[in-house]
Amino acid sequence: MTTQLTETKTRELTHFVGGRHVAGTSGRFSDVYDPSTGEVQATVPLASAAEVGAAIANAEEAQLEWGAWNPQRRARVLLKFLQLVDRDMDSLARLLSSEHGKTIADAKGDIQRGIEVIEFAAGGPHLLKGEYTTSAGTGIDVYSMRQPLGVVAGITPFNFPAMIPLWKMGPALAAGNSFILKPSERDPSVPLRIAELFLEAGLPAGVLNVVNGDKTAVDVLLTDDRVKAIGFVGSTPIAQYIYETAAAHGKRAQCFGGAKNHMIVMPDADLDQVADALIGAGYGSAGERCMAISVAVPVGKETGDALAAKLAERVKGLKIGHSHDENADYGPLINADAVTRVSAAIQAGIDEGAELLADGRGHVVEGYENGFYLGPTLFDNVTTDMSIYQEEVFGPVLIITRVDTYEEALRLPSEHKYGNGVSIYTRDGDTARDFSARVNTGMVGVNVPIPVPIAYHTFGGWKKSGFGDLNQHGPDSFRFYTKTKTVTSRWPSGIKDGTSFVIPTMH
Known part of the structure; x- marks a missing residue:
């Protein structure tokens, strides 16, 4: 406001x-x-x-x-x-x-x-x-140096x-x-x-x-011409606007947008471990994370039924409270507009036919009745044509989209318009290796719920999750914030040359 x-x-x-x-x-x-x-x-x-x-x-x-x-x-x-x-x-x-x-x-x-x-x-x-x-x-030496760009933002x-x-x-x-x-x-x-x-x-x-x-x-x-590079993180429409505008003005840009991160749950996975991971990755920080897992993809009916039951039970035990409450699992959303937006997304899921297992709307924290709270929401039997599958909700909403086979599970994150991160839970090394190699996203977790790389590796999504060819942190960050100068140096030391009009070779 x-x-x-x-x-x-x-x-x-x-x-x-x-x-x-x-x-x-x-x-x-x-x-x-x-x-x-x-x-x-x-x-x-x-x-x-x-x-x-x-x-x-x-x-x-x-x-x-x-x-x-x-x-x-x-x-x-x-x-x-x-x-x-x-x-x-x-x-x-x-x-x-x-x-x-x-x-x-x-x-x-x-x-x-x-x-x-x-x-x-x-x-x-x-x-x-x-x-x-x-x-x-x-008599010729060649060397390069990395120099700062100047003013960056x-x-x-x-x-x-x-x-x-x-x-x-x-x-x-x-x-x-x-x-x-x-x-x-x-x-x-x-x-x-x-x-x-x-x-x-x-x-x-x-x-x-x-x-x-x-x-x-x-x-x-x-x-402004004095600003040489722009880094951005936010929504996809703004990321694309900033990337295109920066490029049109001759600036470097690395712009990261929205996400719809999937967790593939194979039949051999430890479902208690999976359920705990999904509760933390889906509802932590009220779901306001670009790396939140918002789509659980169990493979097979038995896996889906068991996972849905475990998640529904765990959701009941979550405590939502004041951000300074040491016993709270998560706190409020950022503002009233966020509550309105996420509530509308939940209603859209209901209207489109998803099965609502837990409804977080109208959650009130005693003593803080005017706070921006939403309880955890859980949907089952969400199909890929529904808006709550297609769009990033950015709130405490977890959906279950069921598939029958591994290949179907692989296709979901690979074909989604966002390509930020994905996770797979399995005990099978061949499956994990194949999935990691073939899935079309920028970051992959194997039995890791939120696949954010450590600082000396690079962070970045693909497709509509990222714009630009250099990512955040890791060696890419120094490449992004520097320009390379290459020097070809020769000291004649008494060598006498005649006039030449050709490019010298390194013979």
Whole structure:
């Protein structure tokens, strides 16, 4: 919700530009809610084009000094930042939880998966090394070097307000770029705090800037020639828009969109293990994860019947509560609009003929009746033509789509328009190996419910889940945030040549 700021007791947030907090001047603000209570707890400014331009100018100037630092000196800043995050982990997690709604334990996981990429990025001195060939020709050496792009930007989603910004900025900063972050306006406080901690860790002022905003801010980042690369995570329509617009303006872009992640359950799988995995992967963080498993695919009637019974029983035991409730399995959704949207998707599933085993609509948490809560919803006998199978719901909704054979199961994720991640549960190594090789998705889990790779491997989906040829974290991230320069060098040492009009060869 966008508002004009009026007299209020809520906190007024800022931008972070040039190493300091800067009040918004556009006159436009957005409300930041406490999802657990439904109350507005802060207002965040939405930047004007001029404010974004000022941040870009700060970043461009600061990058000259930062890019000239040697890689190990930059790495020391990242290492110091890790110490500060460890020091402030509890307060960061509570702040994140209060704006997003995920539990404290889940918030700490959000931060932890982010700092693992910072740990990887601290190895930048090794990853930035070029290649060298001596005596490629008579008296000729050839070598390459990786150099920073300059000013780069990240546009990040509400569902991981620590992890995704850190995934973007860690490699970018280690490579010598300056960085402009446009976080989600729904939960911007942790990104602002991250900027403060980087400054405390020794990052020069202006190297990392946080600009809060909406499409106005995004479009400036996409069209300003001083910004050389854009990283994005969010919905598929916006990912495609950002990718196409960035490319049209000569920028690099890595844009990650929606998902419909399947879990294939083979007849030989341990169904108790599968049911536990699906409950965590489907309902954790209220289903607001791009890597959530939202489709269970049991192979065979016996497998499907047994799995549906186990899931229905486990769903009854889930506790939904305030994000700071240590006993809650998951908390609220991000806002009232999300509750309305997911509730409509549930109704569509009912209308289309899916079998409703558990209905999470209308869930009330005692004492927090105005919070944005939905209980767990479970559907069985969902067919592939139904909207709840075709579209990403992004809420605590798990569906069961039954098949008769392994080949049918393989086809479902392979033919779906999204290709983010998939998991298979089986005791058979041949089946797992065949599935991993043939399935048409970017990330695969074998007896792993949420197949998010560790930080030194790369993360990225296929098809409408990802746009661009270089993925997040791992070595791809350093390739994305650097440009390669190749030098062919010769020192004549008294060799006398005549004039030549041909390309030299390396004989």
